[in-house]
Amino acid sequence: MATKVTMPQLGESVTEGTINQWLVKEGDFVRKYDTLCEVTTDKVNAEVPSAYEGTITEIIAREGETVEVGGFICSIAEAGVEDQPSNHQPSNHQANGSVEETETRQNKDVPKAENMKKRYSPAVLKLAREHEIDLERVQGTGRGGRITRKDLLRLIESGAVPKKEPLPIQEDHPASNASHPSTGTHHATARDDRPQTETPSQTRGAQFKQAVFAPSAIDSEKMPSLSDEDELVSVSNVRKAIAQRMVKSKQEIPHAWTMVEVDATNLVQYRDKIKDTFKRKEGISLTFLPFFIKAVVEALKEYPPMNAQWAGDQIVLKKAINISVAVATEEALYVPVIHQADRKSIAGLAHAVNDLVHRTKTGRLRQEDVQGGTFTVNNTGTFGSVLSEPVINHPQAAIISVEKIVQRPVIIDGMIAVRHMVNLCLSFDHRILDGLIVLRFLDSVKRKVETFGEGTGLY
């Protein structure tokens, strides 16, 4: 029976690799440690050795194909082995897997490598969680002041552990209740029940907390019980990556939210008038999105702190205006980037969006397409939303969502008029930005959108 070879993990932050070149072909006999292929990730080209001796029975991933870490790349029929388990994944069927088992897995999966500045390594996060250490108050001795596992072990040993303030919100987080409807009634009384530490809702609350503090532990979060009708769906690596990024954003960034209403009547009329000509001339449909991106980009130029990143003791004002655009597929959410959007006309932006959407949906995004974004525009209106609270695309400073344009009665000069209205919702990093500048920025976007109409140049 053939053994499947998987894409190796080239470091903890590496999620995928591209097959460059196969050095073997189907039918070849390989010895242990023979190089099977070369895989590229970022600026590293790495050889993938065979862990077995045997015959290559199938090459699964072709040259040029990008495969997630752990994805199958080829099969080898092992020499002298009759039967072999097809992969090394630990069994996931034990729904009642004990905490200890989960911990062991975590230990194995999480390298103890020290991490980049201002990021805590999983080992440090785990220790901090176990001992309720407030990492903000720990002096790191690693490079650039990073906190190492040793730092924490030393603190724990000395007993002088800076404790975290209790975070009551996580004790009975709505999400933990929402995902277990049967315990919904506990929600209101959870606080009163606290002394009885064994109530089911609290046990789950603790699990949720664990998941929140250790992104890498998400896949080990287990349901306490399963009924026959329940279905277990394994989590794809893309889904895992999304989960980790969302958790990271919500965990690190203090989100604040605001919204303005914008009158898009002139824009709607203008676009209706020119859309057919545009389609004929450019070969693509003219949607509202490029107009909103244009307005955002122009306003970003006026308010550089909106196009920024938090960097601890500094704020990085990004010079380039690279707009991430949220693109949804059936399976996942991508945020490809329009680089240097400030140099593009409305027509140019329309093409850029069209191109990115096309490449996202056909799975042809290149690495540079998804990197370098400095501000995100989310087009929630496409799906009919009129109000949303977007999660900031870490490490950016803010994200705007353009909601659905709807006709509404509006008071103008003391009279009721029917206008095409759109809500622009904005979540922002409250470490970098305060309401004042954010609302000035939004007001600027609003004024720009409201002046779009007859006479607005597309080129």
Next chain:
Amino acid sequence: MTRNEDILDVHILAGKQKYFPMWSKQKEWVREIDEGKRHPSLLLLEHEHVYTFGRSGRDEHLLISREQCRQKGIELAEIDRGGDITYHGPGQLVGYPLIGLKKWKNDAHLYLRKLEETLIGTLAQFGIDAGRKPPYTGVWVEDEKIAAIGVKFNRGRLSKTFITSHGFALNVNTDLTMFEYIIPCGIREYGVTSMEKLLGKNIEMRKVIKAYIDQFVNEFQCEVHAYHS
């Protein structure tokens, strides 16, 4: 010879090196390091004019014809490092660290960041405030790239760890017009710079090499066993 990850042989090669012989040398030395016949090594050198294409290199990023390259005396090399097209030539410090990565968890990103750190530290010695520019690999001063990075992880048969090859190219006194014929690393929107351009004077390569070795030894926590030059 004992296998010791923390020992480093530094080789400073005088003169301008042709690309292909150096590439062969790297491959040979990687094998010897794997077999424990050679200490982990850091090669520091300058190349003759060459454009190299990494594994993600695209032909369209070379803006002149192959014939024009030949006329200008520029070699072309399609090689096995990661990354796109780049230029090497006189006045540029090229470093090839051939080291085992077991100590650094065989972590690709960690290695790249550490390499960048050695260069940022070196430039700081000369008063240049360089940094990273995520998502791009390499070292940047403002919006211009001063050092490029492209590496290969060779799987050691015996040491069962990755051994690195290829490395970085730091523009010291590089003739920057040579970058005009390519889209370096496939990045269109940003330019390149050099220490000479930033400091307004020719920089002594010897001093840069000395500063770099200190940074490397410090960052990768190793001891220099021998200097060969």
